[in-house]
Amino acid sequence: MKKSDSVNLPKNWEMKRLVEVCDFSNGLWTGKKPPFINVGVIRNTNFTRECQLDDSDIVYLNVEKSQFEKRKLQIGDIILEKSGGGPKQPVGRVVVFDKVEGNFSFSNFTSVIRIKNNKIINYKFLHRFLYNEYISGATEKMQSHSTGIRNLKFDEYKEILIPLPPLPEQKRIVATLDKCFVAIDKAKANAEQNYKNAKELFESYLQVVFAEKEALAEARRHGEWEEKKLGDTNLIEIIDGDRGKNYPAQKDFSEDGYCLFMNTKNVRPDGFLFDNVMFINKEKDTAMRKGKLKRNDVVLTTRGTIGNIGVYDDTVEFENIRINSGMLIFRPNVKTISSHYLFEVCRSGLFKSQIKKYTTGAAQPQLPIKTLVNFVIPVPKSLKEQQTIVRQLDTLRAETQKLEAVYQKKIANLEEFKKSILQKAFAGELSGIGVPG
Helix, strand or coil: CCHHHHHHCCCCCEEEEHHHHEEEEECECCCCCCCEEEEEEECHHHECCCCCECCCCCEEEEEEHHHHHHCCCCCCCEEEECEECECCECCCCEEECCCCCCCEEEECCEEEEEECCCCCCCHHHHHHHHHHHHHCCCHHHHEEEECCEEEECHHHHCCCEEEECCHHHHHHHHHHHHHHHHHHHHHHHHHHHHHHHHHHHHHHHHHHHHCCCHHHHHHHHCCCEEEEECCCCCCEEEEECCCHHHCCCHHHCCCCCCEEEECHHHEECCEECCCCCEEECHHHHHHHHHHECCCCEEEEECECCCCCEEEECCCCCCCCEEECCCEEEEEECCCCCCHHHHHHHHHCHHHHHHHHHHCECCCCCECCHHHHCCCEEEEECCHHHHHHHHHHHHHHHHHHHHHHHHHHHHHHHHHHHHHHHHHHHCCCCCCCCCCCC
């Protein structure tokens, strides 16, 4: 909140800097000098995105007793995340410590904010205010970045201006906010469940299409469908993208290069994503010739995140694409299988269950090609029937995506509504607020 904002505050409110009303303590290091004491240590991982304390996995450590005595948490302490975060998650989250029993401290990536005089400021009011500073983006401007870690500029943070009404009014505001948040969280949970149901609707239908149902079994008995192995050369050709030492070095990639060099990050669960691409120089083209895509090829990731898939059809604007390691090209025999039908089969539960069964490696999961060629898939003999199935799935997908968009919008609206309530609360305008349906 800026100093200019104080002009519009109610008459009995005043502005105070955070450093005027609070003391601060840096986090705890384990130390090496006895005597030691075993205590629970609140870390960044115990902060939820909603700035609530998650005590489900608090770590207990032996720490120096002298250090702990200076940093023992008290009810009403506010723990501030001052280092950590990530590219899409700023630091600055705050949680209230409210545990009655046990010995607890806080890690060196956090700091504690402790109110000097509880007769002037309510700790729940302060927490809601600092939470608002975080979700409104105010604290993001107080950050420095280094090697992927964000650090809060603590001296700037201490200068945050807090609008302070009389203590009874603070408690009324907290009670009103809590009531509103319960209603918002309930509405958001319902929207999130509806969003999940919409996604699962398509997945469940996809499962039915390729499952061992009576109608499908009957079709197989009459020879209208067949069980085919992926290694059947009359069905598809499998091309390995792993060219080993022939890959160009990082310095060879250039926007002025000869062709797009697709990696596993460009292949998503339901198609390609080209928001971050690399290019390979023309002189390296010979080494990559076997990994070149043709229209209607299907690409499957087989290393790291396994099972992501896309079709290189006419909707992809890029020409002359080659694939990196960790992927395979499925080149369908156009007389026996449609590329989009193959795409749908590879997204189905039937295919995913085989991936789960045969994936190897823990640190770097991979699906060996010698195993994948034995995967069995159901294939209608009629290309027309394959195309009919694809059209039906496309229609259902479009409908479920519309539903997903509706619920995503509702979730976003509820988030914005929460922000607006907080803004009103600390401007002295909190009254007559109802949660949108």
